[in-house]
Amino acid sequence: MTIDMVVADKNTFIRWAVEQPQLPVFFQPWYLDAVCSNGQWQAHLYQNDKGTIEGVLVYYLTTKYKRPVIIMPMLTPYSGIWMTPATAEKEVYKTRNINKIVAELAHSIPSDVVLYRQSFLPEFNNWMAFYWQRYFQTTRYTFVIEDLKQWSLNDAATNVRNKINKASALITITEDIPLEKVYQMADDILTQKGIQLQWKQDAFMRWDEVLNKHSKRFIVGAKDSDGRVHAAAYVIVDQATAYLMILASDKVLRKSGAVPLVIYHAIMKAAKVATRFDFEGSMLASLFDLFSGFGGKLTPYHSIYKTKNLFWQLAYHYKMRKDNLNR
Structure with missing residues (x-):
């Protein structure tokens, strides 16, 4: 009997990404290679009980003051979780499955990371599973011609x-x-x-x-x-x-x-x-x-973050201020 599971497997993700025509450009392995030169990127894969990959978490891992942090790499507006198109027929099952995938992927984030911040695609519209794991969220906006x-x-x-x-x-x-x-x-x-x-x-x-x-x-x-x-x-x-x-x-x-x-x-x-x-x-x-x-349509998207202590909380807000000034 197999069970749903999350694995950190960059090589499998690279092979899998080739077969995903809908995978956004910012999640492509070659793009991540280009923007993560001062650190490393990793991919966590959520697999259902049949071994099918239903969701991925990609992130840029680097260091600040010799401590591991996950932040947005340069020239990358969106990162985080991307899920394959839902196949469940009823909305209730889609929502439950999405929550389950997000919860498992969020739980897989390395526990030694002292600062986590990622901006998610506008299509990612349910961050409750992060909230349950004591992450925080800021709503940001873009304009989209649909x-x-x-x-x-x-x-x-x-x-x-x-x-x-x-x-x-x-x-x-x-x-x-x-x-x-x-x-x-x-x-x-x-x-x-x-x-x-x-x-x-x-x-x-x-x-x-x-x-x-x-x-x-x-x-x-x-x-x-x-x-x-x-x-x-x-x-x-x-x-x-x-x-x-x-x-x-x-x-x-x-x-x-x-x-x-x-x-x-x-x-x-x-x-x-x-x-x-x-x-x-x-x-x-x-x-x-x-x-x-x-x-264009005013479109919200989530910036999700978590810090280990007050020092890293202040570091997060300083980084956000710099990013806002650049954008």
Whole structure:
């Protein structure tokens, strides 16, 4: 007789992931390899009594002050648990099974970890099993266009449409934007606000190389007649969703309307390869009007955390503050 069980088995996960066309890009082994260079990643697998994998927990394990912590790796908006599509017919059995899977995976998190924090996919909408194990949760929000095939510029706010139309007459859209320029603009914006970008240029270039190799990204930029880059949108795509990962603009030229223009063209390009567009945040008040102005649905997602003691609780809140400033 076999029983449901959770195993920590990275190699099995790597083989299994190849056969999962719906597995989000941020859960792919090659993506985790690219963003977890300063630590290691692990995968825990929930198997039912027939040996079928029904859920996985992936996480980035590193150290802070020589103690093990699980945190979000660089350039990764979502991590944590992903479950295969439910097969139970009745809602009651689906809910019970999901709770069971989440509870077992949460219980499998190493007990010596002093700080745990992961942001889960918006589809992960039941964190009760974490709550029962004395984890805490913060609700965060993104905007999502659920059906790109049905979306048009008419769905955007009037002020957004006006800016796009005005910028279209002055600026040319191109995909020929140097990566160094994207990084520089992103870094300049934060530096102007007294904030340090959390990823170095060499790490950013290696990350992009991996995404480009797997054909999982595109860049949309805006240039004027003098060749000056006004703004750029860096988008990651998987089989279902396009994610607006980086939105960068020239601090001097940003008033040209290039930012909403590149977002619009990123959405139109994404519609050719994906069904959804996730603005990937942000919780920044300065971006609320811009992102909401494209008519996406305000969508919550869970940031789940746990700390060993007061010191690590303070460390968690400090880390969250830095992350919020970067987003």
